[in-house]
Amino acid sequence: MKQTFLRRLYFAAVALFLAAPLIVVAGVSVNEKQDLAFPPKGFSLAWYAQIFADPEWRKALIASLSLAVTAAALAVAIALPLAWFLWRRIAPWANVFQILGLAPFILPPVITALGMLTFWATTGFYGQPWTAVISHAIFFVTLPLVTLSLGFASIDRSLVEAAATMGADDRTVLKTVVLPLIRPYLVSGYAFAFVLSLNEYIVAYMTIGFTLETLPIKIFNALRYGYTPTMASVSVFFVAVAALVFGLIARFGDIRRLLGAMSSES
């Protein structure tokens, strides 16, 4: 009895810690006037409308979404053939590429950011919007690489062999057996990369920060020139998007397995 109570208390404390700043931000975001009061003074959803109505915020929103959509797609396009090759072939040296794929995520982000900055500056492309797409794709390639490697590892090799005995060549096996089986891992890899790209600041800032504003860059700039409740509403919007995406993954996939639980004992 006492233990259950203590556990609940502990869980509640962690939950409160994680939620408190978001609650305050959510409260601030519904202020009626343009001030950052908490508890909010009055109630208004105008600051949410601002995200879409204000041309500046809308531009940043579109820039962020385009960046996240394309960068995540490119990250998956890099990770899929690599993970497939590593699973399909015996080539220990090819693990070098896996390490290269994991490195940007493990190292402090400022390093990737600075590497990208020097590279784009040296090659003369500094500031082009597409440089951010490539930079983010490389920065987040780790996520689809990890989920896809997990996905491939979960395929029973005898399924592939069975397909071969029935006359399927490599390409057919890939199309009819392997891809359908790893689709959930593909989708979650994309989703992870998408959400993180949407939220990423430093790499985007160092590559395109002076030519294009993504939402996080815009929030940070706004932070320096005075607070507005729109920043709060954008933040809430971000939390909602992340929760929605991860919620969908959990609903249609096995998030516990993706995060390292052995298998879904059902």
Place this chain on the structure above:
Amino acid sequence: MKREAPKSLADYSPLFFPGLMLIVFFVIPFSTMIAVSFFQRDPSGFYTPDFVFTNYARFLSLFFGKVLGFSLVLAVMVAICCVVIAFPFTFLLTKRPRKVQTIWLVCLLSVLSLSEVIIGFAWSTLFSRTAGITNLFVAIGLMKEPVALLPSFWAVLTGMVYQALPYTILVLYPALVRLDPTLLEAARTLGASPVRAFMNVVVPALRNTIVATLIMVFVFALGSYLLPQILGRPSHWTLSVLITDQAIYQSNMPFAAAMAVFLVLMSLALVGLTLLVGRRENAL
């Protein structure tokens, strides 16, 4: 379809695109950065090619030593706080029904994916005088009037713990969820209380995991670059902040690159240590 070593060029073809992308856009930028760290600063443009050690020599200043020392101490404190909070939490979480676990994991991932900008903004709001937590204390009569709790070291530490806590939990999760439950049950049948069983069985069994997690969270915390700026004073700036500052605002890319190289070497050494610790665990 046999799993065998690739023989023909066609067998290697899946590797072409990923290999090309990773080499051109990661290995080369990384090498460029290393090269730039030996270049001369050019105040009018970015830099001029050269081979000098002046950028590294600047490390030897007192200022730099202070920043480095502060970064390390801060990261260590964050790592310890996170592991102390997260380890029992994650352990208890893995004992909950699958559905509860899933909900928690979704929430943790959502917080983990939050931009540092947003975390910084949220905590700066929570610690502010106008919209902050102190208003609440005033309302329940604990305080006379609201105060700003930032900028301060504690604000930086809180923000960074907030940022790193979901990461810590998710790093610990696989090890704890795979922990053999009979281990604990055995201890319980021998009459140990749950807390004792946890302290005497689970903690020692995962000692290496804990060490590895501490190191990983430490590296993660080293990477924080916005929270010290938003929540702290300039004296609370870390190496990551300094690198950004030098690269963007001081336009001193060679010096920024030199610091980054230094940070990489330190991180790599620590990641290597993590792998070593991990290997020992597997060997047991």
Place this chain on the structure above:
Amino acid sequence: MSGLVLKDITKSFGSFKAVDTANLSVPHGKFVCLLGPSGCGKTTLLRMIAGLEDPSSGEILLDGTDITPVPTHKRNLGMVFQSLALFPHLSVGDNIAYPLRIRGASREDQKKRSDELLKLIHLSGFSDRPVAKLSGGQRQRVAIARALALSPKLFLLDEPLSALDAKLREAMQVELRQLQQRLGITTFVVTHDQREAMTMADLVVVMGHGKILQAAPPIEIYRKPADAFVADFIGMTNLLDATADRLGRVSVLGQAIPNLVMPEGLTKASVSIRPEDVHLGPVGGDAIAGTVTFVRDLGGTIETFVEAGGKTIVAVATPRERPEVVAGQQVGLILPAEACVVLKS
């Protein structure tokens, strides 16, 4: 010749030879059982026939042509894996129609063939079920139907029945044998159960330590095992050390066996005699003297354990044939020459 021929097939994993110079010739349409203890190389041999594993040396001929370099997907096989390898993302019907689908057959043709096969395996109406919803025996049959969908040249099964309970297994053995006879496909079944092999096979191939020890019809394997390992592995047997006496007769436990001559050039050998061939009689004459140590009455048969010369010999008979004996009794063991197999030891 028509049929399958293995020529000096060897498979090494590092320095370990999983299959060691295997030679075998199987005429078209035969039912072959690969039999041997776990780890003796049966699966490896089967996988080489399927092309899932490359032989380190040797060749595999199908109807006279060397198929060793032919990749699996061009060998026209049907294979049932030990894990069954049913596709979890496809329904029962789609699993069975898979070989047709990848060859571009129309939806109707796929449906027609899979319905035909479902009928054959008594699972009509299961077409749209997910495979996860089937019982073990049903899954087994779906795997078999899928492997047969294109009427393959070779039908390969790796311990297909090992996951079933004893009763279902016996029923499936008979079903599998009848199906094969109807279709006339050359079939290889891996098993470590000698009863299963005896039930189904035209040809039993006994393997041990990577080598093919004997390939012969079941009854010949039983009656004329090639060596002590085969004799011991196939059914119960009594293996006794034998020497040649002055007249060249085989002598076991110090007693010469009438009319059994030691083959040329041998002085020492083993004699294998099946328990049902050992007769019990009174002490004296040519009989070997022994003491009954234990009697096990199984109802249908009685097993009598007799100790003689430090060895325990088992005799089996039906209650009607067997004189009443009790533990501790002195008896004479008679080993008829025609039932004794002399093996090099």
